[in-house]
Amino acid sequence: MIPQEIIRRKRNGEELGAADIKSFIGALAAGQLSEGQIGAFAMAVWFKGMSRAEIVALTLAMADSGDRLQWVDIDRPIADKHSTGGVGDNVSLMLAPIAAACGLAVPMISGRGLGHTGGTLDKLESIPGYTITPDADLFRRVVKEAGCAIIGQTGALAPADGRLYAVRDVTATVDSIPLITASILSKKLAAGLQTLVLDVKVGNGAFMADRVQAEILAHSLVEVANGAGVKTSALITDMNEPLADCAGNAVEMRNCLNFLAGRKTGTRLETVVLAFAAEMLVKSGIAVSSDEGESMARQALSSGRAAEVFARMVSMLGGPADLVENPEKYLARAPVEKPVRASRSGWLAACDARGIGVSVIDLGGGRRHPADQIDHRVGFSALLPLGTRVTAGEPIALVHAADDAAAEGAAAALAVHYRIGEEEPELTPVIAGLI
The missing domain is CATH 3.40.1030.10 (Nucleoside phosphorylase/phosphoribosyltransferase catalytic domain)
Known part of the structure; x- marks a missing residue:
């Protein structure tokens, strides 16, 4: 197996056979490929895609690259x-x-x-x-x-x-x-x-x-x-x-x-x-x-x-x-808790869910780099759902932070992540479909 040949073929849009994919993934698992080769393969797949057969072969090859668990002594469905x-x-x-x-x-x-x-x-x-x-x-x-x-x-x-x-x-x-x-x-x-x-x-x-x-x-x-x-x-x-x-x-x-x-x-x-x-x-x-x-x-x-x-x-x-x-005996609480108040009266019409997730990271509750340590105490609670009628000054969430400055910043950010409208919004069903 010549890795660069497999990369070239995928780069050119060719369909790879199961044996080629298995060989490439086996070499990857064994540490025989450089990061450049792995990155080139991933980028070729990103641009050219894969057929359903190729994805099945890639999935099976990666599953077979290590141990497979067996549950023979359990009589329940797994x-x-x-x-x-x-x-x-x-x-x-x-x-x-x-x-x-x-x-x-x-x-x-x-x-x-x-x-x-x-x-x-x-x-x-x-x-x-x-x-x-x-x-x-x-x-x-x-x-x-x-x-x-x-x-x-x-x-x-x-x-x-x-x-x-x-x-x-x-x-x-x-x-x-x-x-x-x-x-x-x-x-x-x-x-x-x-x-x-x-x-x-x-x-x-x-x-x-x-x-x-x-x-x-x-x-x-x-x-x-x-x-x-x-x-x-x-x-x-x-x-x-x-x-x-x-x-x-x-x-x-x-x-x-x-x-x-x-x-x-x-x-x-x-x-x-x-x-x-x-x-x-x-x-x-x-x-x-x-x-x-x-x-x-x-x-x-x-x-x-x-x-x-x-x-x-x-x-x-x-x-x-x-x-x-x-x-409460075991789950640590952040030392500062601060309410986030509605800036005006109206309906909670929309929010930036991604922005809320990023705000948790800003508080220290997530990672910017893989080695970052997480502060498990921080985050938001008591988030009101969309479609809730609120009055100006009413709490729409509670910030949990390590200090006052972080709490102030998170509260200000969260307030921006919500849009308060004058009319009751039409809400999206939480379950959109079954496949």
């Missing part, structure tokens, strides 16, 4: 969910224990924040002692005994993806649909899944701001995953405002615990969580319809079984056993 990323999107934290309480095994491999979007792992690290990179034996045991485990990608799972992604991140090739598809699905295939449900975000707070592009990505993910042997569907969901009423790390963990305790009913977040739970249960054959799946999910919440699963998972992965009962 299922998972993945989101393309958003602001205030903490669905995974509640969805995994709900699905597990309904009879699924959920080995959820999640990521850190990317750009303006929050990361599930960063949120979990606000829990003292929680281990996001357990060894394989502990990971298996937690999935078997608790029903779910939310952890980070280890070096043994799809290592080729890790190296390719690092180069994509610095070569402006992150937003390539073939590369996004292979990156997401290679890790899921390596996790040994039987079924997968995808959350493809669309809106100003998503990586795909355009509905057409979001649908193209959703179709690519669904078709490639099914082509690789994993029963998969996707929901397209709205990201024109934060999904939860908060954005940050510890603040979103509190939101998760409030949700599991039944204190977030009637919200956009609840609609999305229950829809994904229902889809996971139907795809896995536990429920015969979405209505039955949603009913099962609601029962898992109201009975307290989902909260019990979450508590057991946290405890088995090194966190406090009484986190669910005593969250």
Whole structure:
């Protein structure tokens, strides 16, 4: 295999065979390619695209570049969910224990924040002692005994993806649909899944701001995953405002615990969580319809079984056993809390969700560089949803900051991110479609 020949052919728009792709990815995983060659390959794919067969071959090659998990000793369906990323999107934290309480095994491999979007792992690290990179034996045991485990990608799972992604991140090739598809699905295939449900975000707070592009990505993910042997569907969901009423790390963990305790009913977040739970249960054959799946999910919440699963998972992965009962004992609070007040009376008509995510980073709740340390305490809470009628001076959010200057700056920025109109806005449905 001559790497530059494969790069040349893709640069010229030729379709690569599965053997060529497998050889190239094998060399990448073995450290035999330079960053220049990896970057050139990624850029060639960005410009020329890939056929569906090529994307399947790339996905399988990256999944096979490391270990593949086996779940032979678990008699539950193996299922998972993945989101393309958003602001205030903490669905995974509640969805995994709900699905597990309904009879699924959920080995959820999640990521850190990317750009303006929050990361599930960063949120979990606000829990003292929680281990996001357990060894394989502990990971298996937690999935078997608790029903779910939310952890980070280890070096043994799809290592080729890790190296390719690092180069994509610095070569402006992150937003390539073939590369996004292979990156997401290679890790899921390596996790040994039987079924997968995808959350493809669309809106100003998503990586795909355009509905057409979001649908193209959703179709690519669904078709490639099914082509690789994993029963998969996707929901397209709205990201024109934060999904939860908060954005940050510890603040979103509190939101998760409030949700599991039944204190977030009637919200956009609840609609999305229950829809994904229902889809996971139907795809896995536990429920015969979405209505039955949603009913099962609601029962898992109201009975307290989902909260019990979450508590057991946290405890088995090194966190406090009484986190669910005593969250304020463990989740650190920022020293300064400042309300953000409406500049005028009217309706909350629109917001810049991406700007809110960036403001969390400005507070210290996200990274500008990979090595940056996160302040898990900071962020926003009590965010009022769009369509709310407000009066001038009324709080529309609460800033959590490390000091007064940061709080003042974040409050001023957040106020700018919301538009207050004179007429009640027509709201976008939170679930835009199923693929």
